[in-house]
Amino acid sequence: MPQHLRRVAKQPSVQRLPAYLRLIKELRDLGEEAVSTTYLAELLDLQPIIVRKDLSVTGIVGRPRIGYDVGELVAAIETYLGWDQVRDAILVGVGHLGTALLGYHGLDDYRLRVRAAFDTNPALAGQSVHNCPVYPWDTAPSFVSAHGIQLAILTVPASAAQAVADTLAAAGIRAFWNFSPVKLHLPPSVVAHQEDLTAGLGVLSLKLRLLLASEPGE
Amino acid sequence: MPQHLRRVAKQPSVQRLPAYLRLIKELRDLGEEAVSTTYLAELLDLQPIIVRKDLSVTGIVGRPRIGYDVGELVAAIETYLGWDQVRDAILVGVGHLGTALLGYHGLDDYRLRVRAAFDTNPALAGQSVHNCPVYPWDTAPSFVSAHGIQLAILTVPASAAQAVADTLAAAGIRAFWNFSPVKLHLPPSVVAHQEDLTAGLGVLSLKLRLLLASEPGE
DNA sequence: TAGATTGTTAATCGATTAACAATC
DNA sequence: TAGATTGTTAATCGATTAACAATC
Numbered sequence: 001m002p003q004h005l006r007r008v009a010k011q012p013s014v015q016r017l018p019a020y021l022r023l024i025k026e027l028r029d030l031g032e033e034a035v036s037t038t039y040l041a042e043l044l045d046l047q048p049i050i051v052r053k054d055l056s057v058t059g060i061v062g063r064p065r066i067g068y069d070v071g072e073l074v075a076a077i078e079t080y081l082g083w084d085q086v087r088d089a090i091l092v093g094v095g096h097l098g099t100a101l102l103g104y105h106g107l108d109d110y111r112l113r114v115r116a117a118f119d120t121n122p123a124l125a126g127q128s129v130h131n132c133p134v135y136p137w138d139t140a141p142s143f144v145s146a147h148g149i150q151l152a153i154l155t156v157p158a159s160a161a162q163a164v165a166d167t168l169a170a171a172g173i174r175a176f177w178n179f180s181p182v183k184l185h186l187p188p189s190v191v192a193h194q195e196d197l198t199a200g201l202g203v204l205s206l207k208l209r210l211l212l213a214s215e216p217g218e
Numbered sequence: 219m220p221q222h223l224r225r226v227a228k229q230p231s232v233q234r235l236p237a238y239l240r241l242i243k244e245l246r247d248l249g250e251e252a253v254s255t256t257y258l259a260e261l262l263d264l265q266p267i268i269v270r271k272d273l274s275v276t277g278i279v280g281r282p283r284i285g286y287d288v289g290e291l292v293a294a295i296e297t298y299l300g301w302d303q304v305r306d307a308i309l310v311g312v313g314h315l316g317t318a319l320l321g322y323h324g325l326d327d328y329r330l331r332v333r334a335a336f337d338t339n340p341a342l343a344g345q346s347v348h349n350c351p352v353y354p355w356d357t358a359p360s361f362v363s364a365h366g367i368q369l370a371i372l373t374v375p376a377s378a379a380q381a382v383a384d385t386l387a388a389a390g391i392r393a394f395w396n397f398s399p400v401k402l403h404l405p406p407s408v409v410a411h412q413e414d415l416t417a418g419l420g421v422l423s424l425k426l427r428l429l430l431a432s433e434p435g436e
Numbered sequence: 437t438a439g440a441t442t443g444t445t446a447a448t449c450g451a452t453t454a455a456c457a458a459t460c
Numbered sequence: 461t462a463g464a465t466t467g468t469t470a471a472t473c474g475a476t477t478a479a480c481a482a483t484c
Contacts, residue, residue: 012475014424018416022399036441044401049477052443064442064483081420082427096348100318106399110419130314151426175426177419181240181324183262191429193422195415198236201328201395202299204411206232208369208393209300211409230451254465267453270467282459282466442483453472460465 013054014081019044020051021077028070036067086111088149089177092164093156094119094134097179101153103130114153116143137164141171150174158182165192231272232299237262238273239295246288254285304329306367308391310382311374312337312352315397319371321348332371334361355382359389368392376400383410 020040027035037051044051055068058076062068078084091098094117101107102117117132118140119125125136135143143149152173156164161180168176169190176192178184184192238258245253255269262269273286276294280286296302309316312335319325320335335350336358337343343354353361361367370391374382379398386394387408394410396402402410 011421014421015414015417018420019399019401019414022416038441045403047477048441049443050475052441053476056443062442065440066484067441080424082423083420087423096318096321100314103314106416107419110416110423112419150430151422174429175422177422181237183237185263189429191422191425193418193425195418196233196237197413198240198324198328199233200411200413201325201330202236202301203229203232204369204393204395204409205300205305205328206298207409207411211392211407212368256465265453266465267467268451270465271452274467280466283464284460285465440484442481444479444481446477446479448475448477450475451473453470455468455470457468458466460463 013057016044016046016050016054017058017077017081020055021074021081021083024070024073024077028074032070034063034067035070035073037062039067083110086113087151088113088115088147089151089153090115090140090144090149091117091132091153091155092119092137092140092168093154093160093180094121094124094129095155095157098153098155099129101155101179102132112151115147115149118143141167144168144171144173148172152176154178154180156180231275234262234264234268234272235276235295235299238269239292239299239301242288242291242295246292250288252281252285253288253291255280257285301328304331305369306331306333306365307369307371307395308333308358308362308367309335309350309371309373310337310355310358310386311372311378311398312339312342312347313373313375316371316373317347319373319397320350330369333365333367336361359385362386362389362391366390370394372396372398374398 023040023043024035037048037055041048041051058080060068060073060076089112091102091114098117102114107114114132117129117134118137119134120137122136124134127134150173152168154161154164154176158180161178161182162184165176165184165186169186174190176184178192178194181196181198183194186192241258241261242253255266259266259269276298278286278291278294307330309320309332316335320332325332332350335347335352336355337352338355340354342352345352368391370386372379372382372394376398379396379400380402383394383402383404387404392408394402396410396412399414399416401412404410
């Protein structure tokens with residue numbers, strides 16, 4: 001493995017990389033050949049030096065006065081995040097959010113392929129949601145081991161999340177993208193990332209409250 | 219406004235408050251009267267001192283050896299975030315994600331009421347999605363000003379987000395919960411919070427790549 | 437050349453952690 | 461009382477920002 005792919009960026013940096021990637025791909029599709037951190041920073045309301053530091057973890061080198069080669073930069077970020085290769089995934093819990101994610105073409109852009117969805121509701125089994133087959137939950141472990149799936153998207157109710165994760169981890173899942181509002185406790189050989197929509201709503205609500213409180217007449 | 223509601227917690231703290239609130243409400247519903255930071259920290263894989271620091275911004279005081287009063291703590295966090303009062307909202311963009319959010323009862327738990335949804339698709343106008351009426355997008359500005367709506371949830375395509383936000387801000391919207399993968403540029407009298415699902419996917423993908431790379435046989 | 441941009445090194449800032457007195 | 465927990469103050473750690481030489 002090349003040295004620069006070993007560098008571990010801290011979470012704030014990693015979280016910004018997908019936003020850079022999105023913009024740079026747009027520029028590429030518009031025919032641009034180079035991009036500067038000054039420009040990216042302006043679009044994202046960041047300091048140019050932050051963008052430069054963030055990009056440096058991917059090992060990319062730019063050219064003074066010109067910036068970074070757009071094609072190289074896309075490749076560098078994708079390689080760094082592991083988005084350069086197709087990864088198979090399953091989704092568990094075909095409710096509102098699960099259905100929405102199955103219909104979200106964005107995942108495809110990042111080469112994440114949801115091969116199957118699972119649900120305990122027998123009415124869903126055998127159906128196809130946004131072109132993804134839905135199977136009974138019982139069959140998930142054998143599907144995972146048969147196809148060597150490493151990534152699972154969890155959109156199950158909070159009460160079920162830990163048990164579902166335990167079962168899938170035993171079947172071979174190594175990474176959970178967890179949309180259930182529960183912190184998963186897993187062995188060190190498995191990684192997880194929790195999406196918490198209410199965290200964002202909390203930040204926004206506080207901002208709004210402080211904004212309104214700061215205004216005359218309050 | 220009481221002094222402690224003026225204290226502005228930093229973003230990492232604020233983001234953790236909703237997770238505390240969720241757990242504490244569960245405890246309350248189980249009949250618990252007190253909770254310690256030691257206990258909350260264990261459930262969330264955090265240090266107790268972090269939890270204590272985070273809670274202190276709400277102005278709550280605990281009792282040594284006992285912890286915090288569960289009812290008081292729920293009230294303190296809700297008041298701090300502005301979740302103690304019902305807030306009206308609209309949603310713009312009734313696609314997969316917009317539909318999922320309309321069906322998400324979680325919003326109701328935080329007293330966020332989506333009064334109407336809007337879409338440019340004429341086939342949707344007049345329909346009702348998860349008990350929320352859908353109207354033509356053109357009518358959004360007048361709805362916002364007529365009802366004094368301050369918060370808007372944006373689930374529109376990236377290409378439309380900035381224009382939609384500009385229009386709504388002019389009509390009186392003060393806060394945007396933005397699910398479009400675009401950084402909004404808004405006047406200082408308006409706040410926004412961007413949800414970026416791909417940021418989380420990036421973090422998870424990197425964790426997985428590093429996990430696999432660290433294993434024997436790689 | 438002049439000026440813009442990269443990329444390094446050092447300084448600052450803020451969040452996390454440690455230490456510990458207070459208290460129930 | 462002994463022991464667990466709160467809450468403050470100080471220390472550490474890590475991320476952001478500043479300064480600036482290198483370079484195209």
